[in-house]
Amino acid sequence: MAINFNGAPWGGINQAAQQRRAKDPRHPLVYRIEFAAIGWANNVGHSRFDGLPLAQILADGKGNQPNRQSIDKAIRKAKELGLIVPESNARCLVVSPRAFQRGGRGTYTCNVHGVSRGLRPAN
Numbered sequence: 001m002a003i004n005f006n007g008a009p010w011g012g013i014n015q016a017a018q019q020r021r022a023k024d025p026r027h028p029l030v031y032r033i034e035f036a037a038i039g040w041a042n043n044v045g046h047s048r049f050d051g052l053p054l055a056q057i058l059a060d061g062k063g064n065q066p067n068r069q070s071i072d073k074a075i076r077k078a079k080e081l082g083l084i085v086p087e088s089n090a091r092c093l094v095v096s097p098r099a100f101q102r103g104g105r106g107t108y109t110c111n112v113h114g115v116s117r118g119l120r121p122a123n
C-alpha cells in the first residue's frame with residue numbers, strides 16, 4: 001500500500017528501535033505503550049507482539065511485569081493523549097494511520113479485532 005499523509009512531510013521509522021524503546025524501563029509507561037504500538041504495528045496499524053505479552057514488554061529493569069491495572073491505566077492515558085486509537089487493548093494496540101503507515105511486506109489482518117485484509121483509509 002502506498003504511504004499517503006495527504007501531502008504532509010514524512011519519513012521512515014525503525015520499528016526494531018521502537019521495540020527496544022518499548023522495553024526500556026527508563027521511559028514512562030504511557031510512552032512505552034506508544035513505542036510498542038508502533039514497534040509491532042503491521043500494515044494496518046495493529047500490533048502483533050509475536051507471542052510476547054505486553055506485560056513482558058513493559059517489564060521493569062529487573063524483569064518484574066506491571067500488573068493488569070497499571071497496564072490498563074497506561075493504555076487509557078495513551079488513548080487520552082491520542083497516542084493510540086480507542087479500540088486498542090492490552091492484546092492489540094492500534095496506531096492511527098494519520099501517524100503511522102506501513103507498506104511492503106507484512107500482514108493486513110488482526111485476529112484480536114477481526115480485521116481481515118482490506119484497504120485502509122488514508123486518514
Ligand SMILES: [Zn+2]
Pocket residue numbers: 046047092093094110111112113
Ligand atoms: Zn488489532
